[in-house]
Amino acid sequence: MGQKNNYDMTKDRILNEAETLFAQKGYHGVTVREITEAANCNLASVNYHFGNKWNLYLAVFHFRWLPRAKSLHDAVVKDLEKNDFPSRSDVVKALAHAFLEGPLAEEERTRHSLLIFRELTQPTEAFELIAKEAVLPLFQLVSDSLRPVMPAELDEKRLKLNIFSIFAMVIYFNFARAAITHITGQNYDQDFKAMLTEHITNFSLHGLGAKAEE
Amino acid sequence: MGQKNNYDMTKDRILNEAETLFAQKGYHGVTVREITEAANCNLASVNYHFGNKWNLYLAVFHFRWLPRAKSLHDAVVKDLEKNDFPSRSDVVKALAHAFLEGPLAEEERTRHSLLIFRELTQPTEAFELIAKEAVLPLFQLVSDSLRPVMPAELDEKRLKLNIFSIFAMVIYFNFARAAITHITGQNYDQDFKAMLTEHITNFSLHGLGAKAEE
């Protein structure tokens, strides 16, 4: 039992440090030495606990990324349950709020985002896992929530594109921070994030608001 | 002179293969050996022509990525010049069209996108270069085009957020192909891309079209 604590703690520390480093530098950019030094344990422990470096990478998604994705999913569900019949605006707001100001701490969110961006652009075995366990379910949730409040004549294909567009903004404003900060000089403080949530909701509902011209 | 041809050709072949491989696997995922084998030249030629691996990476952005970005920029400019006073719709359409159906061939676009996504999420020295030479100028162009057709009371900050949202979609639909194909089962053929351009334009102008409910 005392041993089991040590076991868990070392394994946990490795997972924590591995997640941070993989998020920052990508799989190939990180060495096992780096991870074990950061985790304050021996070089050999990665192989002992996870077999090899690649399995450690997968374990990060399994034991760290997925639970966090579930907490995001739950935050959206809870937000939607406030209303018996959530409006379009409720759905968008729930999503934007969860991703930009939700249950995840600031640095946690960055880590979470970086890990999935790498998988989105260059899918590996890990993508299979998170698509099935997190991405598809969340997409389905949003789809089911929007379907009853969108015009009946809107076909499935176009409904999906609309949902992708909402995700596009939520995700983009998370991952393009470097560019956004560079262009606007704006830091991601509490105020700016609240403004972003408001903007995303508004843009998703009305776009640029072109009524005046056409 | 005959020598200069060989010189150029080897250097060019290295740049070509390096670009493809860096886009596919990222800087650390690629080895110099891999590049020179693909370019059908000797291992030492990378060091001869570019000094070291890192300089080759920067050269890819300088000699390959930037010219392509300029051709995209030009496509947008030319499209906008069709109208003396481009409407909001004209601006969005010009952007979406250039990025999804513009001057770049299919595989070229993917390469181009992958390279910048890596830099957007994890900026290096290369980001400085392309931000100054390509990203900021394009942003400015869109900003200048939209300013006269947006309400005067819209402040700079919010105008910028609107522009980011348009870019968000244009970029997202390029880079999240893996996810989109996985979820929709839809391939990026000519028809789908035309539908995307239409969708992005429409969504950017009207959002989900929430007039009915609020």
Next chain:
DNA sequence: GTCTATAGCAGGATAGAC
């Protein structure tokens, strides 16, 4: 379960012949 020591190999870079 944790450590040291090391095998075994792949990587970037260079020297020097042609």
Next chain:
DNA sequence: GTCTATCCTGCTATAGAC
């Protein structure tokens, strides 16, 4: 400018003592 041969560092992974 291009090539071969080679140096040397740093990597993953494992064997085996504790």
